[in-house]
Amino acid sequence: MKEKKEELSEMVKSILESYEQHDIICNIDSTNRLNRKTIVELIDAIRYVLFPGYFEMRNLKSCSVEYHVGELLEEIQYRLKKEVVRALQHRISGDKIKLETIEDEAEEIVGQFLKKIPQLRDILATDVQAAYDGDPAAYNTDEIIVSYPGFYAITVYRIAHELYLSGVPLIPRIMTEHAHNRTGIDIHPGATIGKYFFIDHGTGVVIGETTVIGDYVKIYQGVTLGALSTRGGQKLRSKKRHPTIEDNVTVYSGASILGGETRVGEGAVIGSNAFITSSVPDQTRVSIKNPELLFKGRVQMAELGQEGFWKNEKE
Template identity: 60%
Template sequence: MERMFNPRLKYLTDLLIKSYEEHAEIIKVDSLHLLNRERLVGILEKLRNLVFPGYFGKKGISFSSVEYYAGDILEEVLYALSKETARALQYNPYYGGLGKELLEEKAADISFRFLARLPEVREYLAQDVSAAFDGDPAAANLDEIISSYPGIYAIMAYRLAHILYDLEVPLIPRIMTEYAHNLTGIDIHPGAVIGHHFFIDHGTGIVIGETTVIGNYVKIYQGVTLGGLSTRGGQTLKGVKRHPTIEHHVTIYSGASILGGSTVIGEGVVIGSNAFVTKSVPEKTRVSVKNPELQFKSDGQSPPAHAELYQNEFWDWVI
């Protein structure tokens, strides 16, 4: 059906078409090679079903049927991921010149190698769930953590995406982690390297940059940034270590920012809330912002009892 002529609509359409022509770098038309984001989100959800069988997707799985359950999902994921990986590899200069058949063959191989590492992902996630339970007195049981903790979802998406990142698959890892970011408020770049028993408590507003290295048994709270000191160099900084290294058994409380590629937070360090750290911290040190003095006014009445407790010096070392 032809659209009735509307001069105002024609004017608006012409404006937009002109913009398309002037900024062709941000338009995709006449292209069958663009990745399907909805399909990739579906793949991520199916992978979650494989990583945590019985918690999501089909319920009532028994050990006698889990082989068929896993096999069916693996078949679906292998097919769909191979198709999307073939599209993604066209953004990798190393594979860009391959013909369609060779590209699909390479994508199928990468997808198989990725899925072969799912037991490794489950090993890490079992340790992450354990760390969450051990570190959070509010946690009732492991089921609650797996089913409802946003940190576990974000870590799961990261650990899956990191393997694809290691396999040099463009775009797909970032789509996965940004989907998790959208759901949880936790932004973990797939290029970051994160050890076992990683615990994110609450999580909203956490940012972990691409070249961050995090050791084992690390705990971080909401609002923490592990970032770069400056991005003014733009693309010239690609491949440069821009984000901090966090060694084992470190705790970072809410709102803290740790910045810079040469910044190393030593083993056993505790970083207090709202600290702004741009230099390395030696092991087994406590870092905090010096407590501000609070004033209490009570309309001529006596000050609240024990008001002085709010002015205690809790940390051993002040940055």
């Protein structure tokens, strides 16, 4: 028994030495630790306000909607301010003068965010319409709001983007990484995305921090809007590293469009699995040559007039 206690003591000592050696992955004695669970709950609360009547546990009545929204805003304001205060302390750690006014700054940020909810609803309404117009499988717009992973990821991005623009660190990324974990869609909160944006299916989509996307853009699963190289590390922080996608562009599944100087022109269509590192002119269709398909079997097959369909010649 004594030997086990001594062994445990040695293990603890070794771990504590590691804490001192690698303080970059320690957060001991911190008073500004963000609560990820609270941030995820705030996403839900904000969605209740953005989409009234869709996600509440109880039916929402028009006679009580004013009280309901007021109650939600009060809760969001209180809880979000606490998290923003903690986040801002990361940004200005050690600056005692600014720490005295940090709560005022957080209150201003949260107040401005809540005032933007009508504008958020305006642009999210266009995203819903784009999904409905672009997907014949959509039963109605309600189905899109309550079940489409692409729309969920876009909603969380638009919430996080407003906080990102206000200079709030950490929280926007926690929000979009939660959506990434839930949907497989990775949209950096710093990306700039126009109205009527639609992600179909969505799994594996990556949209980098400095990406600029225009209006009426549609992308499919597995699309990467990324950087050419990150060898420069933090030296590239303020540089445009990701592409610009102009209005009315469609990017099909598996395509990669890379580089800060890469521009995909208005009305262009990028085919599946294309790898693009240079600009594409307006109204251009880009595709890769289809690989040759080989069919081996005992039954002779013949291709029908419609590409991709086959029949047994004996039929």
